[in-house]
Amino acid sequence: MHLIALDIGNSRIKAGLFLGEKLEWVKLLTFTDYIGAYISFWTDKYEIDTLAYTNVNSRQMGRILDPSLLLQIRPIEITGSSPGPVRNAYRSPATLGSDRYAAVVGARLKSEKRPLLVIDIGTAITYDYVDAENNYLGGAIAPGINLRLRSLHHYTSRLPLVKQQDEVDFIGSTTQDCIRAGVQYGVICEIEGMIGRYKKEAGDELEVYLTGGTAIWISDHIEVSHRLEMNLVLEGIYHLAQQHRINAQSN
Numbered sequence: 001m002h003l004i005a006l007d008i009g010n011s012r013i014k015a016g017l018f019l020g021e022k023l024e025w026v027k028l029l030t031f032t033d034y035i036g037a038y039i040s041f042w043t044d045k046y047e048i049d050t051l052a053y054t055n056v057n058s059r060q061m062g063r064i065l066d067p068s069l070l071l072q073i074r075p076i077e078i079t080g081s082s083p084g085p086v087r088n089a090y091r092s093p094a095t096l097g098s099d100r101y102a103a104v105v106g107a108r109l110k111s112e113k114r115p116l117l118v119i120d121i122g123t124a125i126t127y128d129y130v131d132a133e134n135n136y137l138g139g140a141i142a143p144g145i146n147l148r149l150r151s152l153h154h155y156t157s158r159l160p161l162v163k164q165q166d167e168v169d170f171i172g173s174t175t176q177d178c179i180r181a182g183v184q185y186g187v188i189c190e191i192e193g194m195i196g197r198y199k200k201e202a203g204d205e206l207e208v209y210l211t212g213g214t215a216i217w218i219s220d221h222i223e224v225s226h227r228l229e230m231n232l233v234l235e236g237i238y239h240l241a242q243q244h245r246i247n248a249q250s251n
Contacts, residue, residue, distance in 0.1 A: 004017055079098050083244070
């Protein structure tokens with residue numbers, strides 16, 4: 001099945017082109033880009049008629065899926081209740097973010113029947129836990145690096161607004177460096193500590209996956225075993241859309 005997958009986040013859109021099961025192309029888009037033009041180009045060039053998406057930013061949907069685009073392509077919205085290989089055992093299943101669900105589905109397709117933890121590091125940092133019986137049990141949500149940096153500036157009178165950097169001294173020698181050290185190394189310690197807590201729950205067989213916009217930097221700095229998989233959400237979207245189509249054809 002050929003399709004376009006969109007992971008519509010809080011800060012940007014991650015678009016993927018699947019030809020068959022192979023992810024051929026990934027593009028990061030902002031909400032100021034002409035998103036419909038990219039989708040139309042792919043649909044015309046590869047004769048694609050299906051777009052599957054997760055969405056945590058409903059304010060942007062009108063301009064992404066405008067009426068002219070819907071004449072070319074059939075949308076499939078992925079939700080936390082979409083049928084798939086992971087059972088949504090959340091105590092409030094309707095509130096599970098579709099991107100979080102797609103991410104654990106993408107991870108489960110890569111793993112054996114072992115418990116897994118997906119850490120998606122973007123605007124927010126989400127921790128999502130699936131047991132060995134494929135039950136999604138829940139997790140945790142924390143502010144991401146840039147959100148923490150902005151909060152320190154916004155809620156204090158004198159601390160400057162600084163941006164994340166790849167090279168950060170652990171002991172900051174300026175106020176700007178101290179902020180980066182506190183936030184960026186604080187996130188590293190948080191993630192390592194959270195992984196340790198989940199291993200107490202699941203045991204050492206726990207598989208840990210990192211994904212999301214800041215995952216590469218985190219992956220280079222944490223000292224616990226993990227797998228870096230940057231396209232888990234897109235891969236989960238593809239699988240869930242495939243299952244959606246199979247179910248529709250059988251009904």
